[in-house]
Amino acid sequence: MDKVSFRKKQIDIMEEFMKSDQAQKEINEVYLKLFDDSGFKAAKSIGITLSMGSEIPTFPIIKECWDLGKEVYIPKTFKDYSMTFVQYTKDTELETSSFGVREPKNYQTDVLNPPELIIAPGLAFSEDKKARLGFGAGYYDRYLAQYPTKTVALALSRQYYLQTQWPVFVLDKPIDQIISVAKDA
Template sequence: MDKVSFRKKQIDLIDEFMKSGNAQEEINDLYMQLFQNEEFIEAKSIGITLSMNNEIPTFPIIKYCWDMGKNVFIPKTFSDYTMTFVNYTSETPLEESSFGVKEPVDYETDTLDPPELIIVPGLAFSKEGNNRLGFGAGYYDRYLASFPTKTIALALSQQYYLKTPWPIYVLDKSVDKIITVKGNDNV
């Protein structure tokens, strides 16, 4: 199946799952595993997106980072498909990107490329090669090619596959670790 078709199928699958009663329990499980992860604990700077509807909510992770004294950085994307990570606090002015993601308005100062650890978003992940299917624009693949750093992804049961069912291309970047729900063959 091509990436475009698989991406559409995956979005529908996640949308349906997020309406179910099981989603919040899985999300809480992923938070707990992340907060106990050694790479996460040791990192002083965390790169993370501001979640949109039907994504694992990232604000609880951001708040936990702030409570632990970590610096949080969120991506600012540009029309040439590059991005930078900008320091994020509760005072950071935000605007909506063309993709509907909240991003910092000011990005000329207080950037960090790369943060020590990036929590990489995605639609699907596979145990085979720690492959990731993103949202289709290639921002993270380009960024990680230019700024290699430690990466973790959080995968709900509906996002995690043992074998990779979508095509992998040479520019696709895998993630270092995929945290998925207990009993999903990855923990």
């Protein structure tokens, strides 16, 4: 199946799944696994998106980072499909991008490229190739090509595949680690 078709199918699957009690149970389990992960514990700076729609809510992760004294950085994207990570605090002023993502309004200061650990967003992840199916714009793949750093993905059961179900291209950057409740099954 081509990426565009698989992405659309995956969006539908996740929108439906996120309404279920099972999704909330899995989200809580994934949080606990992340917070217990040695790479997460060791990282002093975390790159993460502000979640939206049918994504795993990221604010509980951000709050845990702040409680642990970690610096949190969120992406600011640009028209040329590049992005940078800007420090996020309780006082950060946000604006909505053309993709509907909340981003820092001011991005000239408090930039860190790359954060020690990036929690990469995505629609689907595969164990065999550590592949990540993003939302189609290629921001993370371009960023990771320029700023290699440790990456982790959080995958609910409906996002986790043992075998990659979509085409993976040379520009697609693999994820270092996938944290998923599906791995326990």
